[in-house]
Amino acid sequence: MLANHPRLRMVGRRLAQIVPVIVLATFIVFGLLKLVPGDVAATLAGEYATDERVAQIRVAYGLDQPFLVQYWHWLWNAAHLDLSRSFMSNEPVLDQILHRFPTTLLLVFCALLISLSVGVPLGILAATRVGSRVDVAVTSIASFGVALPSFWLAMILVATFSLSLGWFPATGAVRWSVDPRLAVWYAVLPAVALAAGGMAEVVRQLRSALIEVLASQYVRTLYAKGLSPTAILWKHGLKNVAVTLLTVIGLLTSRLLGGAVVIEAVFAIPGMGSMVVRAAIVKDFPVVQGVVFAMVILVIAINMVIDVLYTLVDPRVALK
Amino acid sequence: MNPDETLLAVDGLGITFVNGNTRVEATSDIGFAIAPGERVGIVGESGCGKTITGLSLLGLLPPATTIVAGTAMFEGENLIGLPMSRMRHVRGRKISMIFQEPMSALDPVFTIGQQIGETIRTHFSATKAEARERAVAALESVGIPSPERVHDSYPHQLSGGMRQRAMIAIALVCEPRLLIADEPTTALDVTIQAQIIDLLLAQSARSGTALLFITHDLGVVAETCTRMLTMYAGEIVEDAPVDSALVRPRHPYTSGLLRSLPRLSARGAVLPSIAGRVPDLRDMPRGCRFAERCGHRRAECAQAQVLEEADGHRVRCWRQSELVLPGALTEREAAA
Numbered sequence A: 001m002l003a004n005h006p007r008l009r010m011v012g013r014r015l016a017q018i019v020p021v022i023v024l025a026t027f028i029v030f031g032l033l034k035l036v037p038g039d040v041a042a043t044l045a046g047e048y049a050t051d052e053r054v055a056q057i058r059v060a061y062g063l064d065q066p067f068l069v070q071y072w073h074w075l076w077n078a079a080h081l082d083l084s085r086s087f088m089s090n091e092p093v094l095d096q097i098l099h100r101f102p103t104t105l106l107l108v109f110c111a112l113l114i115s116l117s118v119g120v121p122l123g124i125l126a127a128t129r130v131g132s133r134v135d136v137a138v139t140s141i142a143s144f145g146v147a148l149p150s151f152w153l154a155m156i157l158v159a160t161f162s163l164s165l166g167w168f169p170a171t172g173a174v175r176w177s178v179d180p181r182l183a184v185w186y187a188v189l190p191a192v193a194l195a196a197g198g199m200a201e202v203v204r205q206l207r208s209a210l211i212e213v214l215a216s217q218y219v220r221t222l223y224a225k226g227l228s229p230t231a232i233l234w235k236h237g238l239k240n241v242a243v244t245l246l247t248v249i250g251l252l253t254s255r256l257l258g259g260a261v262v263i264e265a266v267f268a269i270p271g272m273g274s275m276v277v278r279a280a281i282v283k284d285f286p287v288v289q290g291v292v293f294a295m296v297i298l299v300i301a302i303n304m305v306i307d308v309l310y311t312l313v314d315p316r317v318a319l320k
Numbered sequence B: 001m002n003p004d005e006t007l008l009a010v011d012g013l014g015i016t017f018v019n020g021n022t023r024v025e026a027t028s029d030i031g032f033a034i035a036p037g038e039r040v041g042i043v044g045e046s047g048c049g050k051t052i053t054g055l056s057l058l059g060l061l062p063p064a065t066t067i068v069a070g071t072a073m074f075e076g077e078n079l080i081g082l083p084m085s086r087m088r089h090v091r092g093r094k095i096s097m098i099f100q101e102p103m104s105a106l107d108p109v110f111t112i113g114q115q116i117g118e119t120i121r122t123h124f125s126a127t128k129a130e131a132r133e134r135a136v137a138a139l140e141s142v143g144i145p146s147p148e149r150v151h152d153s154y155p156h157q158l159s160g161g162m163r164q165r166a167m168i169a170i171a172l173v174c175e176p177r178l179l180i181a182d183e184p185t186t187a188l189d190v191t192i193q194a195q196i197i198d199l200l201l202a203q204s205a206r207s208g209t210a211l212l213f214i215t216h217d218l219g220v221v222a223e224t225c226t227r228m229l230t231m232y233a234g235e236i237v238e239d240a241p242v243d244s245a246l247v248r249p250r251h252p253y254t255s256g257l258l259r260s261l262p263r264l265s266a267r268g269a270v271l272p273s274i275a276g277r278v279p280d281l282r283d284m285p286r287g288c289r290f291a292e293r294c295g296h297r298r299a300e301c302a303q304a305q306v307l308e309e310a311d312g313h314r315v316r317c318w319r320q321s322e323l324v325l326p327g328a329l330t331e332r333e334a335a336a
């Protein structure tokens, strides 16, 4: 009976869709890395190695194999949860990812929280006062936020709040498992820098969705029934824009994960982003592939949760 | 009319839309009265100002861009300019309104039961269980066969006719004194239209709720109402008892509307609708607004007019006393 539950079936169908997405994404990344000039075997062998030594290393790491064979090996192992070892450190990639993942996740989570907790109230404020000075101000801030490069904002934040005022640390991160309060304290500035664009996006989307709802005919009916503007906004308005909000959260999470790469580099945070950047520079294939693999799974998992939530907030979304 | 018998008295109602520096007077000098339990129809071509007249009575026009002049006395209060806090006790409780599109008029993410229940709980103190009981009873009273199921359904799960019934149940659940029905059947199938009209008549008769029936369909008014207001280009041009207006309308526009009505026209002769176009709101003639389309026009028609009363009709026409205009029925047909 449980297997027939529509929500479970939906999850099952989604899981079946994951496999081709993972294969495609990792294949493309693998191919792109191959196109980057430079010989990883030569790098691994060191500056003064003989040609012979380089050739040995190439064989040892399987780099002499045809492209497709190399990719197939990686995929086969990944399917068995073996993400192989880093060329550079020789550590298992999975261990590295698991070690750094919480740091990135904390950063993205804080940024998401900031985007929503600032963006949602501002969006509501603007939508309920269309054309007023408040609306104009909020809309301008949002347009500015969308266009603002996050690394630039990051530098301004560091200059102001850590170098001048000394309120927050300028670089680095503390692992959640070591000290949660310190971890959040370290995450504040990078999360704010990361969140600005997302917050602006939340404001814009929520504002336009709520304006449309408040101008709808069913809202006119609610007024005609004698409901208070408060009840109309907070009960009916918000439930009707919840779908938009969910969509925005889904897109935002992917966007924040991508943006974390830049922000981690700026703040020297030892997360997945900085790890993948360093690995890509030295063509450490297993690490790059491993991180892409983990990111794809994460994004798909988030979207799956959001799809389930859709069915809870919008009765029109059929559980097919 | 005897003031004791008046439920709603509208006088000098005019609606002006403000857009930047431009002002457009969409309706002017609308005046009529409705007695308790009376059924009054407002007819007129699309765009003549029927809907906004209905909305203005409940203060539902966008306040930032609308100026409403005149008075609408209802139970000792002027509805025009009534503060929001007082207007909320009128809306849905004393005066309800239903709309053309039952799908877009219902909130898609709440069940029918929630939407009736919140109306009850806005105007009365009731527990959730009591509200549910009343909501189910209201759904049953509008002829919904399985009220319990519909109570827990979402609007998209119902047919158009069922949605409009649900809408009527919401509007009538607090037993208002007046129901404003704005084209409630226009979006529905013909067979369903008749059912909804019968339902509105039955409900009005049962609870003594007066009906202000807005429509562009004169046939519906002929079936439903006791009195009809003909609107043209933002003005009332005729206010008359339906029986009398069907046989002998006093305004050439009313006559034209009646004669272009296929269902009622004598001997099945389908007449073309009235030729010509409604004047632009921004460029209204000073005299009779219908003059450009009127076959009885004379030079005097260019002078400004007022509604004049004669034989129970109030008519805005310079020549009403001399013209004898055809209606939809002859005297003989009407008697039959």
Ligand SMILES: Nc1ncnc2c1ncn2[C@@H]1O[C@H](COP(=O)(O)OP(=O)(O)O)[C@@H](O)[C@H]1O
Pocket (backbone or CB within 6 Å): B017, B026, B044, B045, B046, B047, B048, B049, B050, B051, B052, B053, B062, B065, B281
């Ligand atoms: N919010 C508004 N702003 C400006 N003009 C409006 C607004 N609502 C209605 N109008 C105009 O008022 C006139 C009457 O509209 P309406 O009452 O909807 O006509 P109908 O008789 O078809 O119900 C139309 O010309 C319409 O364009």
Ligand code: SF4
Pocket (backbone or CB within 6 Å): B251, B252, B253, B288, B289, B290, B291, B292, B294, B295, B296, B297, B298, B301, B316, B317, B318, B319, B320
């Ligand atoms: S006033 Fe003149 S133009 Fe206007 S409806 Fe009467 S006869 Fe026609």
Ligand SMILES: [Mg+2]
Pocket (backbone or CB within 6 Å): B047, B050, B051, B182, B183
């Ligand atoms: Mg209308």
